[in-house]
Amino acid sequence: MKRKTNDSCTTCLYGRILENKVPDKKVLNRTLHREIDLLKKMFIDLGSLVEDRLHKACIAIESGDKELAEDIIRTDNVIDQMEVQIEEECLKVLALHQPVASDLRLIVAIIKINNELERIGDMAVGIARRVQVIQQEAASFAVDYTAMAVKVLGMIKMSLDALLTENADLARKIFLEDQEVDTLRNEAYQTVVKELNADTAGHAAALLNMYLLARHLERIGDRACNIAEEVIYLVEGDIVRNEEK
Numbered sequence: 001m002k003r004k005t006n007d008s009c010t011t012c013l014y015g016r017i018l019e020n021k022v023p024d025k026k027v028l029n030r031t032l033h034r035e036i037d038l039l040k041k042m043f044i045d046l047g048s049l050v051e052d053r054l055h056k057a058c059i060a061i062e063s064g065d066k067e068l069a070e071d072i073i074r075t076d077n078v079i080d081q082m083e084v085q086i087e088e089e090c091l092k093v094l095a096l097h098q099p100v101a102s103d104l105r106l107i108v109a110i111i112k113i114n115n116e117l118e119r120i121g122d123m124a125v126g127i128a129r130r131v132q133v134i135q136q137e138a139a140s141f142a143v144d145y146t147a148m149a150v151k152v153l154g155m156i157k158m159s160l161d162a163l164l165t166e167n168a169d170l171a172r173k174i175f176l177e178d179q180e181v182d183t184l185r186n187e188a189y190q191t192v193v194k195e196l197n198a199d200t201a202g203h204a205a206a207l208l209n210m211y212l213l214a215r216h217l218e219r220i221g222d223r224a225c226n227i228a229e230e231v232i233y234l235v236e237g238d239i240v241r242n243e244e245k
Helices: 002-021 025-063 066-074 076-097 101-137 146-165 168-198 204-236
Strands: none
Touching: 025 066, 025 076, 025 101, 025 146, 066 076, 066 101, 076 101, 101 146, 101 204, 146 168, 146 204, 168 204
């Protein structure tokens, strides 16, 4: 009888220890969602910074402001650092909480879109470098990129809004905008080629960089489409890459 009593007490004690050491499922879920909220805030900050850099790059195209272009290039490392921090935070959440269903899809989407935003930041730097070359060449000819820049800026804003509101219909609208950006890129190509054929002042380098501006803007539009694809996956669970848009 005495042994049974001891066994019973030991079992109760072991149960109390387990109860104290194993966190309640509700507590774990609250912790997970607090960390996801923090992750969203970090991501919003990065998105805002990338939008700002892209906006400045578009102003530099129009104004030819070499100091603004230099500022874009000099501060690129800030975006790079934020991208790494967000990826590390995502991996920590995955390792500690092993999220499932919609939480898992959100983390995966953020990891992928995080990389897309960093690449957009790199392209803003590319635009700034093209502007510097064009200004050094002092070419009298210029391509008007206003419509293309406005379109691309709108696509990036739309893609981030679609993510934050988890709006797949808004994301799909970006694919239509991308077709217009491709058309504007082709028009810029034809304009630059025509000017190259007529160039007698030796401004080939400037003209080439003018076309590269169109190429950078077009690639940023493609990145917005990639973000839209991830939003659709997040909301609907469908992978739409390589489908007809």
